[in-house]
Amino acid sequence: MGLGPDLNERLARARADLRMGVPVGLRGAAGNVLVASAETVGAARLRALMALGPLDLALTGRRAATLKARPYDGDVARVVVPEDARLSWVQELADPADDLANPMKGPLKTRREGSAALHRLALDLCKGARLLPAALVVPVAEGFAEAAGLGVIDADAAAPLLAALPELGHVVSARVPLRATETARLHVWRPADGSDEHYAIEVGRPDRAAPVLARLHSACFTGDLLGSLKCDCGPQLNAALMQMGQEGAGVLLYLQQEGRGIGLANKMRAYALQDQGFDTVEANHRLGFEDDERDFRLGAQILRKMGFAAVRLMTNNPAKVRMMETSGVQVAERVPLKVGETEFNARYLAVKAAKSGHLL
Ligand SMILES: Nc1nc2c(ncn2[C@@H]2O[C@H](COP(=O)(O)OP(=O)(O)OP(=O)(O)O)[C@@H](O)[C@H]2O)c(=O)[nH]1
Numbered sequence: 001m002g003l004g005p006d007l008n009e010r011l012a013r014a015r016a017d018l019r020m021g022v023p024v025g026l027r028g029a030a031g032n033v034l035v036a037s038a039e040t041v042g043a044a045r046l047r048a049l050m051a052l053g054p055l056d057l058a059l060t061g062r063r064a065a066t067l068k069a070r071p072y073d074g075d076v077a078r079v080v081v082p083e084d085a086r087l088s089w090v091q092e093l094a095d096p097a098d099d100l101a102n103p104m105k106g107p108l109k110t111r112r113e114g115s116a117a118l119h120r121l122a123l124d125l126c127k128g129a130r131l132l133p134a135a136l137v138v139p140v141a142e143g144f145a146e147a148a149g150l151g152v153i154d155a156d157a158a159a160p161l162l163a164a165l166p167e168l169g170h171v172v173s174a175r176v177p178l179r180a181t182e183t184a185r186l187h188v189w190r191p192a193d194g195s196d197e198h199y200a201i202e203v204g205r206p207d208r209a210a211p212v213l214a215r216l217h218s219a220c221f222t223g224d225l226l227g228s229l230k231c232d233c234g235p236q237l238n239a240a241l242m243q244m245g246q247e248g249a250g251v252l253l254y255l256q257q258e259g260r261g262i263g264l265a266n267k268m269r270a271y272a273l274q275d276q277g278f279d280t281v282e283a284n285h286r287l288g289f290e291d292d293e294r295d296f297r298l299g300a301q302i303l304r305k306m307g308f309a310a311v312r313l314m315t316n317n318p319a320k321v322r323m324m325e326t327s328g329v330q331v332a333e334r335v336p337l338k339v340g341e342t343e344f345n346a347r348y349l350a351v352k353a354a355k356s357g358h359l360l
């Protein structure tokens with residue numbers, strides 16, 4: 001292997017570029033394009049992209065439905081960017097913050113001919129970068145991106161890599177006595193694709209031959225750290241650790257999947273939409289996301305690597321139970337975790353029960 005970056009490393013760089021507003025080249029069977037995040041692209045780069053040829057704004061089918069734009073490619077819509085479009089036009093299509101105040105955004109023309117494969121990959125990269133799922137896409141000649149000094153991704157090889165689960169490596173572990181239990185050890189797990197590290201808190205020395213009391217906790221900055229009353233995450237985190245402490249054994253995975261996998265900035269956008277009257281699921285859809293963008297296979301991989309084949313899973317979410325089972329970790333028992341209901345999160349919990357099948 002040479003010293004240059006492999007595809008995984010190029011993808012990690014591409015996500016960083018998109019976050020900085022720098023375009024990225026994609027090349028594949030569907031052609032050669034430059035893509036940029038609609039959220040972070042600046043006015044000067046937008047003008048430069050428009051000068052290259054017919055520009056598309058790729059949106060997810062979810063966002064397109066809110067905007068009444070026809071997604072001819074199912075989960076992706078390719079909106080034609082008018083020649084006189086300004087940056088504010090692009091930003092307002094990407095970001096639903098002003099949808100209610102400014103509902104007349106159309107009519108939007110969407111592209112039907114050609115392939116949407118590169119647009120779909122661009123949206124995956126935006127999601128992976130925890131940006132709004134909205135990407136500018138413009139065709140370019142072969143070699144153009146390289147000559148411009150931009151990062152280039154082999155799209156046909158990247159799509160299956162992005163769908164696969166990154167391999168996680170154990171970095172370090174050390175004892176961290178907690179209020180809930182003095183016998184805790186924290187393990188750091190690092191994904192090979194350069195994405196965020198995940199943590200496992202092992203309580204006591206659980207018997208690997210029996211189902212372990214386990215919790216897959218998704219990071220929630222507002223609930224876990226600030227004591228937000230809008231969700232039940234903080235009390236669930238504490239209650240799970242307390243129960244593990246009382247039983248003397250358990251494992252809590254702290255997965256960096258803030259906002260059900262959309263990142264804190266997008267979760268705060270979802271909260272702002274909830275202030276406008278939308279529920280937690282509707283808010284995700286208006287932003288262009290699915291209800292839940294988390295990949296629970298991650299948790300299963302960490303458990304297996306730690307030597308656990310079966311769990312007593314602390315959750316009210318049946319999807320977590322299903323994903324564990326299909327990822328090769330047997331769920332011997334579901335242990336309900338009902339704590340922390342407040343007047344502010346009662347509706348949130350009711351919506352999760354009604355729309356996401358959570359058990360009350
Ligand atoms: N997008 C979005 N994420 C939210 C919202 N409220 C809380 N979250 C996130 O949802 C996740 C909470 O997940 P979990 O505690 O695993 O909850 P769950 O999937 O309902 O499952 P259990 O708690 O195991 O029953 C955290 O990542 C929070 O940041 C919201 O309104 N919108």
Ligand SMILES: [Zn+2]
Nearest residue numbers: 220223231233
């Ligand atoms: Zn929360």
